[in-house]
Amino acid sequence: MIYDTIIIGGGLAGLSAAVELSSRGASVLLLEQRPHLGGRTYSFRDKKTGDSVDNGQHLLMGCYHETRRYLDVIGSSHLVELQPNLRIDFIHAKKGSAALQCLPLPAPLHVLSGLLRLGTLTPANRLKLLRLGVELLASSRTKEAELAPLTVDEWLKQCGQPEENRKYLWDVIAVGSLNDETSKVSALLFYRVLKTAFLGDRLNASLLVPRVGLSELLVDPAEEYLRRNGVVIRKGVEVEKMEGGGDGVTAVLCNRKREKAKSYISAIPYYALQPLVVSLARWFGESSRLSQFRSSPIITLHLWFDRQVIDRQFVAVLDSTVQWIFNKSSLLRIRRKDQYLSLVISAASKIVNLPKERLVRLALRELSDLLPVSRGARLIHSLVIKEKRATFSPVPEVLRLRPGSQSEIPNFFLAGDWTDTGFPATIEGAVISGKKAAEAALASMTR
Numbered sequence: 001m002i003y004d005t006i007i008i009g010g011g012l013a014g015l016s017a018a019v020e021l022s023s024r025g026a027s028v029l030l031l032e033q034r035p036h037l038g039g040r041t042y043s044f045r046d047k048k049t050g051d052s053v054d055n056g057q058h059l060l061m062g063c064y065h066e067t068r069r070y071l072d073v074i075g076s077s078h079l080v081e082l083q084p085n086l087r088i089d090f091i092h093a094k095k096g097s098a099a100l101q102c103l104p105l106p107a108p109l110h111v112l113s114g115l116l117r118l119g120t121l122t123p124a125n126r127l128k129l130l131r132l133g134v135e136l137l138a139s140s141r142t143k144e145a146e147l148a149p150l151t152v153d154e155w156l157k158q159c160g161q162p163e164e165n166r167k168y169l170w171d172v173i174a175v176g177s178l179n180d181e182t183s184k185v186s187a188l189l190f191y192r193v194l195k196t197a198f199l200g201d202r203l204n205a206s207l208l209v210p211r212v213g214l215s216e217l218l219v220d221p222a223e224e225y226l227r228r229n230g231v232v233i234r235k236g237v238e239v240e241k242m243e244g245g246g247d248g249v250t251a252v253l254c255n256r257k258r259e260k261a262k263s264y265i266s267a268i269p270y271y272a273l274q275p276l277v278v279s280l281a282r283w284f285g286e287s288s289r290l291s292q293f294r295s296s297p298i299i300t301l302h303l304w305f306d307r308q309v310i311d312r313q314f315v316a317v318l319d320s321t322v323q324w325i326f327n328k329s330s331l332l333r334i335r336r337k338d339q340y341l342s343l344v345i346s347a348a349s350k351i352v353n354l355p356k357e358r359l360v361r362l363a364l365r366e367l368s369d370l371l372p373v374s375r376g377a378r379l380i381h382s383l384v385i386k387e388k389r390a391t392f393s394p395v396p397e398v399l400r401l402r403p404g405s406q407s408e409i410p411n412f413f414l415a416g417d418w419t420d421t422g423f424p425a426t427i428e429g430a431v432i433s434g435k436k437a438a439e440a441a442l443a444s445m446t447r
Contacts, residue, residue, distance in 0.1 A: 015037060040387060056344070102114035148188050265413045284409060304379070360382050
């Protein structure tokens with residue numbers, strides 16, 4: 001059989017591409033090397049507790065318009081809740097708690113109302129936040145060109161943001177969204193993140209809170225949708241080679257069998273694509289760029305305590321190795337006396353190689369300072385998940401290397417959160433990339 005499109009990779013980018021293609025009547029073969037779909041975004045059942053465990057905790061936002069559309073199409077949008085107004089609780093071991101809580105005002109006044117009442121900053125420093133607001137309103141190609149070579153740190157200093165503002169607000173957002181140190185990552189991507197979240201519709205800034213595991217929300221319903229639409233899905237299948245030349249890809253070789261299609265979409269990470277396109281390197285100009293990308297890790301610690309130690313659903317942590325605490329018992333509506341927490345450490349390159357037992361001890365020490373009630377609690381179970389290549393590191397130099405969906409080979413297209421989506425490596429970026437690649441593939445078949 002010759003398919004309309006073969007998609008290599010069943011992560012969110014591949015699923016997004018398959019959903020878009022199948023919804024328009026295309027015949028699709030989806031190939032995934034792992035025994036499960038979802039790529040780096042999946043969940044599984046913990047054998048000891050039976051709880052749904054995400055491989056890494058993700059924050060979604062109201063401005064994730066393509067992700068929300070994707071959820072609508074696959075029928076799982078009822079499994080997330082959108083905050084009516086943005087609220088993020090902050091916690092500091094010595095300074096206590098504060099909240100970024102926006103009033104129900106039109107944008108961007110709603111965000112302004114939250115920032116000007118943020119208790120982690122002095123009143124004088126809150127007023128200095130307005131300088132950054134002026135920067136965001138100055139949308140133009142000239143502004144983006146100015147920001148392209150800068151890091152987040154450099155831009156924030158140019159905008160007169162004191163250390164307190166950076167440490168207790170901007171760095172929290174930047175590290176969480178770009179997953180690397182602010183001295184390294186792109187100011188331009190951070191600027192786009194802030195503009196997308198804080199400007200436009202008032203609900204863009206609100207958090208979109210999942211009530212189920214990532215697979216139950218993003219993956220399993222997509223698989224059911226695709227199978228109903230006739231998509232052929234093969235898991236545990238490694239694509240060994242791509243065949244073809246400058247006129248186009250002619251086949252992929254997997255499990256000693258050739259599969260053919262009119263168009264092909266690679267929806268795998270840059271580090272997995274590089275060895276796959278060796279035979280096409282003469283025509284695939286992007287191959288030389290792939291070696292210049294670098295990854296940044298994320299560590300997620302899943303901890304179960306014998307009692308409740310926090311009552312909020314999630315908090316951002318200040319001046320701590322741990323950056324976020326998620327009350328999974330509350331988020332997943334688990335009704336037991338024990339409590340399940342997920343602790344997230346982004347930009348974790350300096351500690352990712354520490355033994356898991358040491359990481360747990362580190363987390364428990366920090367929790368005892370942040371949540372004194374936890375000192376009397378007993379840890380009954382733990383899991384540590386290290387995603388060493390969780391995202392690409394969005395340093396300024398790499399932005400110009402991110403390829404678009406159309407490669408130099410006419411019927412070969414690229415998807416993935418590392419491609420040029422205009423945003424960092426997020427769920428929204430992955431979904432956007434899949435849709436763009438699908439649209440490009442459909443256009444090529446029409447031509």
